[in-house]
Amino acid sequence: KAGVTQTPRYLIKTRGQQVTLSCSPISGHRSVSWYQQTPGQGLQFLFEYFSETQRNKGNFPGRFSGRQFSNSRSEMNVSTLELGDSALYLCASSIRQGTYEQYFGPGTRLTVT
Amino acid sequence: AQTVTQSQPEMSVQEAETVTLSCTYDTSESDYYLFWYKQPPSRQMILVIRQEAYKQQNATENRFSVNFQKAAKSFSLKISDSQLGDAAMYFCAYLFNSGGSNYKLTFGKGTLLTVNP
Numbered sequence: 182k183a184g185v186t187q188t189p190r191y192l193i194k195t196r197g198q199q200v201t202l203s204c205s206p207i208s209g210h211r212s213v214s215w216y217q218q219t220p221g222q223g224l225q226f227l228f229e230y231f232s233e234t235q236r237n238k239g240n241f242p243g244r245f246s247g248r249q250f251s252n253s254r255s256e257m258n259v260s261t262l263e264l265g266d267s268a269l270y271l272c273a274s275s276i277r278q279g280t281y282e283q284y285f286g287p288g289t290r291l292t293v294t
Numbered sequence: 295a296q297t298v299t300q301s302q303p304e305m306s307v308q309e310a311e312t313v314t315l316s317c318t319y320d321t322s323e324s325d326y327y328l329f330w331y332k333q334p335p336s337r338q339m340i341l342v343i344r345q346e347a348y349k350q351q352n353a354t355e356n357r358f359s360v361n362f363q364k365a366a367k368s369f370s371l372k373i374s375d376s377q378l379g380d381a382a383m384y385f386c387a388y389l390f391n392s393g394g395s396n397y398k399l400t401f402g403k404g405t406l407l408t409v410n411p
Contacts, residue, residue: 214398214399216399223401223402223403223404224385224401224404225401226398226399226400229397229398236397237397237398239398269337271339273339282341282344283341283399284341285331285338285339285340286338287336287337287338288337288338
């Protein structure tokens with residue numbers, strides 16, 4: 182079975198722009214969670230999607246949003262980028278919502294200049 | 295609020311020896327899950343081991359085992375017969391259901407493990 186894939190792997194944007202990151206979960210997995218990883222704040226939970234609905238959200242501003250499609254693929258969008266949004270964005274999938282078996286993708290490294 | 299604390303930012307171990315990574319957590323919940331994840335230089339997060347809070351028996355996965363002390367809210371990871379491939383950042387994480395559909399993983403800051411040949 183193929184693992185979780187994330188595209189693109191690397192991205193460079195300038196302040197004020199917006200960006201969309203994509204995550205394809207493991208086949209059969211219906212839950213997708215997103216995390217932001219930075220040296221200063223560590224790993225922080227962004228949100229979780231299950232059955233095309235956002236089920237849980239972390240403490241991030243409204244500039245961070247996401248969605249999930251009927252095939253369970255998920256996208257994350259960040260609008261009006263700030264320098265502090267530079268981070269590794271990790272996506273994790275699991276078979277069902279809240280299950281403890283979360284499998285992570287390789288991440289998207291976003292650099293905001 | 296649930297917090298996870300890893301008090302050792304860095305650890306080192308000689309190849310073939312044993313090392314223990316510490317983790318403590320703060321929660322008022324009685325039912326939850328604890329995990330150790332490994333993140334090598336490739337940045338791919340890999341689940342190492344999990345422990346259900348309702349289970350008294352400590353989880354083991356080959357060379358990896360945990361010492362789960364629920365009353366003390368402690369969850370340490372022991373790596374036996376350390377190998378060069380074990381070198382990575384290790385994250386302790388906590389998962390609980392606060393009601394309805396509210397689940398999320400809370401991570402510690404991580405412990406960077408170096409394995410010396």
